[in-house]
Amino acid sequence: MYVYMRKVPDVKDPSDLPMLSIDMDNKENGSLHTENLVENGRPPDPADWAVTDVVNYFRTVGFEEQANAFQEQEIDGKSLLLMTRNDVLTGLSLKLGPALKIYEYHVKPLQTQHLKNSSL
Numbered sequence: 001m002y003v004y005m006r007k008v009p010d011v012k013d014p015s016d017l018p019m020l021s022i023d024m025d026n027k028e029n030g031s032l033h034t035e036n037l038v039e040n041g042r043p044p045d046p047a048d049w050a051v052t053d054v055v056n057y058f059r060t061v062g063f064e065e066q067a068n069a070f071q072e073q074e075i076d077g078k079s080l081l082l083m084t085r086n087d088v089l090t091g092l093s094l095k096l097g098p099a100l101k102i103y104e105y106h107v108k109p110l111q112t113q114h115l116k117n118s119s120l
Contacts, residue, residue, distance in 0.1 A: 045117065046110045049077030061106065066098050081111050 042053045049057070051074050058067035069092040075083070088103040089096065 043077075046077040046081055046114055049080070051076045053077065054080050058102070058106070063098060063102060066092070066094050066102060069094055080107060081114050083107055 042049055042057060046054075051071065054075055054077060055067045055071045058070060070080075073092065083091075083103075085103050085108075088094070088107060089099045092099065094102070
């Protein structure tokens with residue numbers, strides 16, 4: 001695996017986000033790379049994810065340790081989509097840095113994508 005540094009893009013419009021998923025190239029700085037979720041064995045709609053799908057998603061994008069918190073709290077796709085910033089920062093007992101990245105670069109975009117797709 002190769003690692004390279006690149007700046008995380010500023011997202012001003014949620015429609016600029018990839019439609020399928022967000023995967024992290026560089027797990028240290030949160031840079032983004034799109035990858036098809038169906039190829040990873042997860043349903044494309046996060047609302048249909050089981051607890052194991054949520055855990056595997058966060059392991060895949062570089063949050064091995066933090067994925068265990070989702071397993072312990074039995075957070076499935078529907079629960080993930082209902083999580084607030086405060087839930088992620090305080091309810092999962094994660095370190096602040098990873099919790100912020102998880103919410104800003106994963107939970108929030110997944111929520112936006114789900115809302116956009118469900119309103120069609």
